[in-house]
Amino acid sequence: MKNTLDKALAECRKFTSEGTVASYIPELQKARYDALGICIMTENEILAVGDCDEKFTMQSVVKPMILLLALMDNGLEKVRDLVGVEATGKPFDTFNYSDRALTGAHINPMVNAGAIALLTLINGDSYAEKFDRLLSLTRTLADNPSLEVDEAVYLSESQTGSKNRALAYMLKAYGMISCEVEEVVDIYFRACSIKVDCRDLARIALVLSRKGRDPKTDKQLFPAEFAGCVNAILSICGMYDGSGEFALNVGIPAKSGVGGGIMAVVPSRMGIGTYSPALDKKGNSRAGVKALELLSRELNLSIF
Numbered sequence: 001m002k003n004t005l006d007k008a009l010a011e012c013r014k015f016t017s018e019g020t021v022a023s024y025i026p027e028l029q030k031a032r033y034d035a036l037g038i039c040i041m042t043e044n045e046i047l048a049v050g051d052c053d054e055k056f057t058m059q060s061v062v063k064p065m066i067l068l069l070a071l072m073d074n075g076l077e078k079v080r081d082l083v084g085v086e087a088t089g090k091p092f093d094t095f096n097y098s099d100r101a102l103t104g105a106h107i108n109p110m111v112n113a114g115a116i117a118l119l120t121l122i123n124g125d126s127y128a129e130k131f132d133r134l135l136s137l138t139r140t141l142a143d144n145p146s147l148e149v150d151e152a153v154y155l156s157e158s159q160t161g162s163k164n165r166a167l168a169y170m171l172k173a174y175g176m177i178s179c180e181v182e183e184v185v186d187i188y189f190r191a192c193s194i195k196v197d198c199r200d201l202a203r204i205a206l207v208l209s210r211k212g213r214d215p216k217t218d219k220q221l222f223p224a225e226f227a228g229c230v231n232a233i234l235s236i237c238g239m240y241d242g243s244g245e246f247a248l249n250v251g252i253p254a255k256s257g258v259g260g261g262i263m264a265v266v267p268s269r270m271g272i273g274t275y276s277p278a279l280d281k282k283g284n285s286r287a288g289v290k291a292l293e294l295l296s297r298e299l300n301l302s303i304f
């Protein structure tokens with residue numbers, strides 16, 4: 001497996017030149033565009049190559065955690081009533097919205113509007129408490145109690161986040177959320193700004209691949225059925241409007257973020273975390289996707 005990982009690193013770094021580092025959140029632009037890190041974690045080993053020590057913000061990779069906590073706190077029916085689970089076939093920051101009313105059927109948990117709506121299904125007396133619970137779950141799944149928010153990225157996104165505010169106001173206008181828009185978008189921005197590395201993502205994916213069982217202690221960290229929900233939704237819409245091609249070429253549940261991370265779940269086998277900040281037109285890490293294609297081919301990872 002180490003040889004395959006070395007090969008993926010050697011062959012895929014060149015694809016960074018085909019992508020662009022996100023600039024609509026100004027702070028993200030500071031990333032080194034040709035970085036590439038890949039980490040594979042199984043029950044018995046951790047293999048990390050390339051820029052695995054580089055830190056980046058989760059961005060949309062936090063959406064599966066938001067979904068998971070909403071499921072744990074309020075169950076599948078409430079989640080399903082609020083947001084749909086169908087692929088939108090649209091970019092992450094739009095509604096699939098052409099009717100005169102916005103409903104859950106237009107969105108899913110992996111697009112921005114769906115994730116913002118699901119934050120309201122996380123229990124907590126205040127938005128600060130909801131966020132603390134989300135951070136704490138993420139730390140547990142990553143087995144990394146030191147995970148924190150990158151304050152500079154958070155501020156940068158908050159200062160430029162008009163589109164996400166607009167999405168939240170649309171959710172409110174159509175009665176899908178009833179809270180203060182500023183409060184919910186604030187924790188959305190904070191959640192997106194949690195700073196991780198490839199190992200953190202690989203470890204979260206490993207827990208999802210084991211249906212919620214902790215790789216070290218075997219303790220069930222969340223109900224197995226919810227891992228099934230998250231993995232199924234990731235395989236349908238985790239890579240936005242690139243999910244179909246990703247299913248064909250890689251064939252595993254995965255989630256990307258505009259910070260350059262991808263968390264990929266190989267059921268019953270391993271978790272993979274990749275980092276490379278140059279993105280393709282759909283907002284997915286270009287070299288990260290290429291590396292996952294190679295790993296899937298050579299290690300026979302596709303579930304299809």
Ligand code: GLN
Pocket residue numbers: 058059060061092093112157164192256257258259283
């Ligand atoms: N924080 C980003 C945004 O809302 C997350 C999007 C992404 O990673 N695709 O625009």
